[in-house]
Amino acid sequence: MCGFIGIAGLSGRQIAPEVYEALIALQHRGQDASGILSFDGKFHLRKANGMVRDVFSPEDMARLRGNVAIGHNRYPTVGSGSDEDSQPFYLNFPTGVGMAHNGNLTNFLDLKDRLFPAENICLQSSCDVEAILYAFAQGLQQTDVAAPMSSRFAYAVEHTFLRAKGAYSVVGVLAPGILFAFRDPFGIKPCIVGRRVSAAGTEWAVASESVALDVLGFERVRDLHNGEAFFVAPGEEPVFLRVAEQVHRPCIFELVYFARPDSFLDKISVYKTRRRFGEALAEQWREAGAPRPDAIIPIPDSSRDAALAMAQVLDIPYCEGFIKNRYVGRTFIMPSQEARTSAIRRKMNPIPLEFQGRDVLLVDDSIVRGNTSRKLVEQARAAGARKVYFASTSPPLTSPCPYGIDMATRSDFVARGKTVEQVRQEIGADYLMYLDIARMVHAAQVGNPEIDGFCTGCFTGRYPTPEAQEHLDAIESERLAAHA
Numbered sequence: 001m002c003g004f005i006g007i008a009g010l011s012g013r014q015i016a017p018e019v020y021e022a023l024i025a026l027q028h029r030g031q032d033a034s035g036i037l038s039f040d041g042k043f044h045l046r047k048a049n050g051m052v053r054d055v056f057s058p059e060d061m062a063r064l065r066g067n068v069a070i071g072h073n074r075y076p077t078v079g080s081g082s083d084e085d086s087q088p089f090y091l092n093f094p095t096g097v098g099m100a101h102n103g104n105l106t107n108f109l110d111l112k113d114r115l116f117p118a119e120n121i122c123l124q125s126s127c128d129v130e131a132i133l134y135a136f137a138q139g140l141q142q143t144d145v146a147a148p149m150s151s152r153f154a155y156a157v158e159h160t161f162l163r164a165k166g167a168y169s170v171v172g173v174l175a176p177g178i179l180f181a182f183r184d185p186f187g188i189k190p191c192i193v194g195r196r197v198s199a200a201g202t203e204w205a206v207a208s209e210s211v212a213l214d215v216l217g218f219e220r221v222r223d224l225h226n227g228e229a230f231f232v233a234p235g236e237e238p239v240f241l242r243v244a245e246q247v248h249r250p251c252i253f254e255l256v257y258f259a260r261p262d263s264f265l266d267k268i269s270v271y272k273t274r275r276r277f278g279e280a281l282a283e284q285w286r287e288a289g290a291p292r293p294d295a296i297i298p299i300p301d302s303s304r305d306a307a308l309a310m311a312q313v314l315d316i317p318y319c320e321g322f323i324k325n326r327y328v329g330r331t332f333i334m335p336s337q338e339a340r341t342s343a344i345r346r347k348m349n350p351i352p353l354e355f356q357g358r359d360v361l362l363v364d365d366s367i368v369r370g371n372t373s374r375k376l377v378e379q380a381r382a383a384g385a386r387k388v389y390f391a392s393t394s395p396p397l398t399s400p401c402p403y404g405i406d407m408a409t410r411s412d413f414v415a416r417g418k419t420v421e422q423v424r425q426e427i428g429a430d431y432l433m434y435l436d437i438a439r440m441v442h443a444a445q446v447g448n449p450e451i452d453g454f455c456t457g458c459f460t461g462r463y464p465t466p467e468a469q470e471h472l473d474a475i476e477s478e479r480l481a482a483h484a
Contacts, residue, residue, distance in 0.1 A: 096175025103168030187226025
């Protein structure tokens with residue numbers, strides 16, 4: 001799960017500073033590396049490991065000239081995590097094109113180790129957007145340069161879909177100064193188009209979350225459909241092309257955890273969906289005759305909306321019992337288990353007054369490895385809680401994600417192969433409840449009834465794309481070998 005932004009500004013504008021601001025708004029999607037690629041007749045690139053505020057100096061921003069630019073925040077899922085893997089990437093030959101993405105290729109290893117070498121293409125990184133970039137450039141090169149851009153672009157995207165399998169949304173720049181984007185045939189990863197109108201003219205942008213558009217004053221126009229592509233030259237009207245189409249299966253974990261609550265994805269309000277998760281969980285709690293706590297306490301930040309809704313439905317006081325150190329970052333997206341474990345200890349600090357002598361219900365968005373949940377239960381008891389109950393606003397996570405969430409080995413999941421009672425014992429809670437998957441999916445669909453299903457592979461082990469399991473097996477074997 002990465003964050004990206006692309007902007008086609010009016011002639012004479014310097015867009016990189018606005019891309020920087022958007023990347024700050026998307027920092028929650030990736031904290032490992034950041035980069036900006038601008039175009040003013042030639043490409044200008046700055047990218048490196050680190051948070052947005054640490055990567056770009058005033059000198060860098062002055063050098064990133066041009067009225068078209070793209071930016072990226074990296075969340076690593078494969079590869080070494082080196083500077084070479086940070087995005088965006090670009091080519092000057094055989095055609096000028098730059099690119100960044102959010103997602104994962106399920107056939108990346110096959111492309112890198114077998115298919116591309118057979119064509120004398122040598123990938124220089126472990127980042128799968130490089131493979132997407134070469135596939136797109138190949139397709140564009142195979143077209144007639146005298147043909148309309150719409151037909152050339154559609155062919156290049158179709159060629160990319162045929163070669164690059166998996167789940168991804170892409171933003172890019174073509175050397176004439178064209179901003180483009182496309183979304184995989186299943187629409188698993190989000191991609192939102194925005195427009196900003198002023199007296200000087202109209203500017204266009206595309207982002208992996210609508211909040212990046214909001215902070216820059218862009219109006220959210222619409223999400224790209226699954227298998228749809230978009231391109232626009234500054235000062236012109238955009239072109240939308242439906243290139244391929246499968247069943248639309250957006251990632252439900254975006255709504256559960258990754259996206260900011262002030263974002264809309266596929267017309268669905270993340271904030272309202274999380275409230276519906278909480279309401280559904282409250283009804284389930286009541287129907288099960290679960291213990292009645294003295295207070296409901298959220299695990300900041302992504303479970304706040306659900307916990308508040310749950311408290312309102314059950315008529316139980318809502319309390320802020322944990323203070324989050326905002327300078328630690330999101331432990332889930334940290335690149336190693338050691339980093340996650342160390343960060344958990346520094347991330348949350350309890351307010352003892354909210355725990356002393358009380359039965360408390362801790363509400364979190366999910367339980368993945370169990371490290372955070374176990375530590376929070378321990379902290380609640382140490383702060384004086386009599387009983388500590390735990391509720392997750394999503395079902396048990398049991399299966400790896402092949403599409404860009406760093407859960408690629410089965411052993412990552414505390415719930416895999418265990419009953420709810422066994423997980424309860426593992427995290428040390430007095431009572432544990434997960435939201436049923438049917439209730440979760442229904443709560444998400446209420447936001448957009450046109451979506452008849454989501455990718456729920458991390459909960460069910462069933463994936464939209466046919467080659468997903470083979471990809472997961474390859475990654476798991478690679479990681480196990482590295483730690484042998």
